[in-house]
Amino acid sequence: MYQTSRTLGVTWSDLIRDRLFVAGLVIKLILIFAFIPTIQTEWFVPFIVDAIENPSFSPWSSFISSDKDILAFPYGPIMLLAHLPTTFLGWVIDSATGANYFSGLGFRLSLLGADMLLLILLLQQFESRWRGLLIHYWLSPLVLLITYWHGQTDLIPIVLFMTSIILLKKNKLMLSGMILAASVAAKHSMLITMPFILIYSWFKRNNIKDVYRFVLYFLLVFLLFEGLFLFDYGFQQMVLSNREAEKVFWLAISMGDLLKVYILPLVYLLLVYLTWRLRRINFELLLATLGVAFSVLILLTPAPPGWFLWLTPILALHYSRGNGNAVLLGSLFSLAFVMYHSIYSTGAKIAFFDNLSLSMNIINLSDMPYIQSLLNTAIIGLVMVITLQVFRDGIKGSDYYHLGKKPLVIGISGADNSGKLNFVEALTGLFGKNKVLTISGENYFNWDKYSPMWQTITTSNPRASNIFLMISDLRKIISGEWIKRRGYNRDTGLFSTEKIHRGHQVIIVSGLHALHTKQLIEIHDVKFFLSNKDDNQKSVNNVDFEKYIQPQQKSADIIFEAQTKSNKNIDLTIRIRNGVYYQELFRVLIGICGLQMEVIELDEYGNVELIVQGDIQSGDIRLAANVITPNLSEFIDQESGFHGGTIGVMQLVALMEIDEVLKRRRAAA
């Protein structure tokens, strides 16, 4: 079955019917109602209740002015706001009944809300791993222990962070920057994700202005949330001087009496650099990279249990791939983690049984410190191995990585008036202008339009163009160098001044001789030849056309022969060399898009000739592209990149061919 991403509401309506979800929800509700985590009763809830009972501009200053624990709430205003509504409702019930239970219950319910929202976001993005995510995230012992037993609140910034990167994936820059600011304003440690998100944003859009815009929205909203608090004494003491920040400098190599090299910042910077060197990352690889970043933080500091929660969605995605080894290692990690924190961390009390604390010195192991160290070693070792797996699988599964090694080079040849320019524009729109470098064969004409030489030679003759220079330029660009080249103005027929051109993710080479010579053919990853059903006869009469242009069809992967006079009623013949995917194309175009299609010929080498007729809207092409080339969905402009009609069908076929090329690259890597 084909699948494309659905809305959160539709995902939710399926989720509430799922038995695993209901089972997990019941377990979590029992934990919420029955157990009261110690850190919440001692720290978090008293702080929020104090903020409710003593409203002031700065709840932090108000709190410490009454000599209360400075460690009670080391979080920003968004964390406070996230917990405030439900805690307030609980506080109202407590006040009315004289109980001391419902404020805490309200606090815990907001965590359950964040937990569910995170699950829905993960399921929406990775619907094919539905069951795996329910098992490895929703029923994860780590989430149960850290959130519902130990009482940590990190799910709030994590769900905000996940929302932010999903919005970024959908190119909603402004909202993404704002939500990321909210995530950091909930917990400042989330700032460590910023460099990776900026790199992802840059690779995705290839537009520095978009990155600036993202940073601007982030800063504006962050300052809106925290600007005034930064000058507040209570906020400075409780949040900014938080003891967690000192852990960054915990591990160091001493270089003499005064000088040290801090290991965590060093490894972190190396990781940022390595991510930059990947050159292209898709959403899943971004998550894998962030998993490594979180792990580095955990491995190189005495991390509190809440930090492990950052890893849980990424680990759940990793386990849900169905790799038995990964699940085994994950189970061992969960076991070691649960054992360690059951013994050595604070736990919870049973509600309404004040004297019955389940804080966790179940067995007195204080005289056996080596057991604690051994368990810690097991946790660290397993996190290391799993993180390596996550990163390896993320890179392996990313088509972007294979695209990052070398740009995708598309060659488009064909007769005059065959629609090359329209096709180039359609492909450019599909990938986004910022990601595409177009090289037109006209730039390499030896003479401008007014040269008398055109009286003796036609444009179809390769001697009229400097093809050697074109090949040389292409080779330079592919290897990462820049070139300086003049352009050709179609309107005036004159050459423009030289401009610098640099490599992009996609290079489209179009022109009468784009598939002429072995060198050019070898350079192109995907090769198209276009001809026009209307003008065929005229072109055939041209001797140079027959000699130099028409033979290029033999080198093309795909030949489009279109009736371009009417863009609405499609009349397109497609010849695909080794068209392994033609059946899939056939099913989607007929079944989903409602077009008429016929297989004219299928030869013994798998070469296939198809005829497509009918009418189609751009929305149907987008749907078809998302169901048959889902790996490319991040690579293309979903909003305005797709066309309807003949050009739309050509876009779809081109995407299938490109998908095939990327798969071959991945297999060969």
Place this chain on the structure above:
Amino acid sequence: MLKIYQDKVILKPKAVIFDTDNTLYLYEVAHRAAMKSVMKKAENTLGISSQDFQEVFDLSRKEIKLQLGNTASSHSRLLYFQRAIEKLGMGTRIFLTLDLEQTYWREFLVNTRLFPGVKEFLQQLKSIGIKTANITDLTAQIQFRKIVYFGLDEYFDYVVTSEEAGCDKPNIEPFKMALNKLKTDPEDVWMIGDSPENDIYGAKSNFKMTTLQKIHKGVKVGSNQFAPDVSFDHYSELISLISDL
């Protein structure tokens, strides 16, 4: 949970007939998402609020159903949209009607998911040589599109639409046509559907098929003449049932 009623003896079938909407997938969720997109488009192109469009659409739908009775065309979104636009005083707007219909079905498909286990159950039936058919109340064009979208086109041996049969279930014709195509006695056939009135009653009253009702939120087990022989929540229960027979 799978329940067998009135101590009915369940025998291994020679053929299984499936209903489509709400039996292979949940209709309502996809319909709501599709209507949302249509209303958004109507709001942009006609300048009419979503609520107003929904009201006119509902009214048009009722009228068309009343006018055409139990026929395939009575389910046609194209006709519903045409009538709705006409009711808004804009005459017949052919291109817009086509556009809204296309948008509806596109969004419908995007938001449609097979119930878990459907494919596995069909695979099991194929692997043990049990023939399969699909009877559905709508036009062939869109039901075929759905089956292709689900990737089930190679799983059903036969499909009967109400367009082909000339009327909807529970009329006798669609069932008769399916049995003729399957060339199987009705006693050897299972009918799986969600509707007690259309699927269960239709298959049981005239043909004595073994009837199985798919239960999910909003669907109640039929009673009296609408009572199924078996009710189930999940297709994995049918996989186990067939394996045990």
